[in-house]
Amino acid sequence: MDFIWWIWNASLGDGMGLGGESVNRLCNPLMDILKLVDPCQKLAIQIFITLEHSLESGYEKIRIGIHACFPGSELPSFYQVKHLLVDLTGVMSIINHMCINSCTTFVGPYAHLDTCPECDEPHYDQLRQNRGVKHPHAVFHTIPIGPQLQALW
Incomplete structure (x- = not known):
């Protein structure tokens, strides 16, 4: 149910993906030829x-x-x-953390978990932690469709 709530309440300015200038550019696309x-x-x-x-x-x-x-x-x-x-x-990738075994992504209700809810692998690489900086075991890139379509136009 948590994911349904997150999807239902998703918006461009929710801080989960595009932000700042990217959202502004998506809402107000360039009209001139570059x-x-x-x-x-x-x-x-x-x-x-x-x-x-x-x-x-x-x-x-x-x-x-x-x-x-x-x-x-x-x-x-x-x-x-x-x-x-x-x-x-305006095309850029959004980087999200994921389980080292590709079980789940640490977004939405899983964003603050320290271990994977499926396999119990740690979210962060314990060996690479230095000065309190947490490094995820794995990441994936998402390239939103909106900026891609605008770039084609």
């Missing part, structure tokens, strides 16, 4: 998309190679390109 004028940003996005399933280190090696050939170029870092794409498209 135009990138910076050639380094265009190149960085093209490389990022081309290396879609590659490691971050692959992007960085290409970036270093381009900078060696063109010392004045200001190609953004991998981290900067990811944030540039979020700024341009």
Whole structure:
């Protein structure tokens, strides 16, 4: 019944997913066509998309190679390109904790549990806890459909 209550009372501003600027952008989508004028940003996005399933280190090696050939170029870092794409498209992932055995997710009524209600595995990695910071055993990413549809439009 708890999950039914959480779903029934879900809203864009409930703090469980999108927040702040993302909710504002979802409710007030951009109406202009995006135009990138910076050639380094265009190149960085093209490389990022081309290396879609590659490691971050692959992007960085290409970036270093381009900078060696063109010392004045200001190609953004991998981290900067990811944030540039979020700024341009509004598409971002929501990260939630999950059981290490994939039994359940620690959201809604399970958000504050310290162990999985199905298998009793701990929510947090006991070995990685330092200075009171809790690290989940596992996470999953959800990419909301609303911003994706707006980006396509």
